[in-house]
Amino acid sequence: MSESSTTLPAAPLDEPSTRRTLLRVGLGAAAAGYGAALAYPVYRYLATPVERAAEAGAVTQISIPKTDEPPAGSALMLQFGARPAMLIHHADGSLVCFDAVCTHLGCTVQFEPDQKRIFCACHSGVYDMRTGQVVGGPPPRSLGVYHVEATDGDIIISRV
Ligand code: FES
Numbered sequence: 001m002s003e004s005s006t007t008l009p010a011a012p013l014d015e016p017s018t019r020r021t022l023l024r025v026g027l028g029a030a031a032a033g034y035g036a037a038l039a040y041p042v043y044r045y046l047a048t049p050v051e052r053a054a055e056a057g058a059v060t061q062i063s064i065p066k067t068d069e070p071p072a073g074s075a076l077m078l079q080f081g082a083r084p085a086m087l088i089h090h091a092d093g094s095l096v097c098f099d100a101v102c103t104h105l106g107c108t109v110q111f112e113p114d115q116k117r118i119f120c121a122c123h124s125g126v127y128d129m130r131t132g133q134v135v136g137g138p139p140p141r142s143l144g145v146y147h148v149e150a151t152d153g154d155i156i157i158s159r160v
Contacts, residue, residue, distance in 0.1 A: 061158040069095075069155060075111035080157065084108050085146065086118070087157065088129060097157045098132045099144030109143070118143065 059081030070076040070089045077100065078085045084100040088111055098118065100109050107122035117135065118127040125137035132143035149156045 061156060063154040063156045066150065066153055066155060069150075073113050075113075078157070080146065085157065086111055087148070087155070090130070095148045095150060095155065096130065096132075097146040097148045098127075099146070101144075102139055103134075103141040103143065104137070104139040 062078065062080055064076075064078065064087075068076065070087060072089050072093065073091045075086050075088045078087055078097075080099070085097055086100040086109065087095060087097045089095055098109075101107075102109050102120040102122065102125050104120065104123060104125050107120050109118050109120045109125070109127065111129065112119045113129075116129055118129050118132065119125070120127075120137065120139065123138050125139040126135040127133065127139070127143050128135050132145050134140075134142055145160055147158045147160050149158075
């Protein structure tokens, strides 16, 4: 009897090692991805105050078209960098803009024209609608005030 001249090629000696290596690399990549997925929210949570401060500090001026000016006796909520701001157009035609973050615990304040006040609903903080000074409630300081300048086409709001 003669043996067949065609034989199957022998498997390379290092095949099991290659599979093991491939499995290790795959598991390592999966572990790294899982770790990154867990770490990213923690990083964002810890980095957010710093990023907010940096972003808020970076913006020194915004402008809106005059056509977006709120009607007299009303307010327009804006974003000044990362912070909410409130542009109030008073009935006498004057414009004032405040940082809309309550100085107590950071809730966003609202303009209440019927009550002639700026109100924080979180703990009933009350601010003067013309100056932003504290009128009642727990806020320790007045609202931040922005400089407002109306030009022909725009309303420019900038840090004081
Ligand atoms: S957060 Fe505004 S009164 Fe407390």
